[in-house]
Amino acid sequence: MKSKLLGSIVSATLALTASATLAGPLEDRIAAGEPIRLGFAAAAPWAHPGENNEPLGFVNQITLDLLARMGHTEIEPVVTDWAGLIPSLMAGRVDVITGGMYILGSRCANIDFSEPIGQFGNAFIVPDGNPGGLQTYEDIKNAGVTMAAVAGYVNVEEALKVGIPESKIMQLPGTTEVLAAVKAGRAEIGAMTAVEAYDLAAKTDGIGHTDTNALPQWTFNWVAVGFHPEDDQFRADFNAAMPGYIGSDDMLSKVEQWDYLPSNVPGDDASMEWACANR
CATH class of the missing domain: 3.40.190.10 (Periplasmic binding protein-like II)
Structure with a gap:
């Protein structure tokens, strides 16, 4: 009995340790009741601040909708210069970055991207x-x-x-x-x-x-949402929320005011992995 009990305790401890290892900084913040800090620059019509820094623009709209599909609605907007977006993410000052950021090999070396949400020139x-x-x-x-x-x-x-x-x-x-x-x-x-x-x-x-x-x-490039490399599971969950939304009538009706057109919807063959290797 003692052996079985000890084994159960060890197993439970290992499971908790594994769970803690899988959880990234963003998931830890969410578990602690903190809002998701959304970083973006004033780059209309991709992303720009409204009153009280309200996240506007089609990349912000798409990101907010996908986060809501994941069950996350507590968002704190953080506005910075374009050149400060990636440094802010890497320094832990923001959790997610938008703003119409192209998937480029030079950026993939520092941050992780979601799957593409649009293609643009x-x-x-x-x-x-x-x-x-x-x-x-x-x-x-x-x-x-x-x-x-x-x-x-x-x-x-x-x-x-x-x-x-x-x-x-x-x-x-x-x-x-x-x-x-x-x-x-x-x-x-x-x-x-x-x-x-x-x-x-x-x-x-x-x-x-x-x-x-x-x-x-x-x-011509593919646009995506940027995440800290340690938030890989959260990024995977974000990607999992995309099917059925990207390119849907619901999405297009919301983003057409910011000149996102049906022709900008990424094709089925578009992928973050390909863009990182070829752009």
């Missing part, structure tokens, strides 16, 4: 009429002009890959600053995601945009 903002005739990174390199971009955006990597000198890339905190640089003539062109470029051009006199389809296929 990039574009440029230019003075009305595009006087320089600039449509691609190659055009920018050949013209020798200055390109403004958001620090930490994929556009910086893409420009360097094509051969644009770092001295010709003006890195700024956000798309508002990129727009200001182009309007003031400090940069001839501004690089960003296509949805941001189209949105800014529609709202700003004297500013137009290029066609995302003028860029090569390798510049």
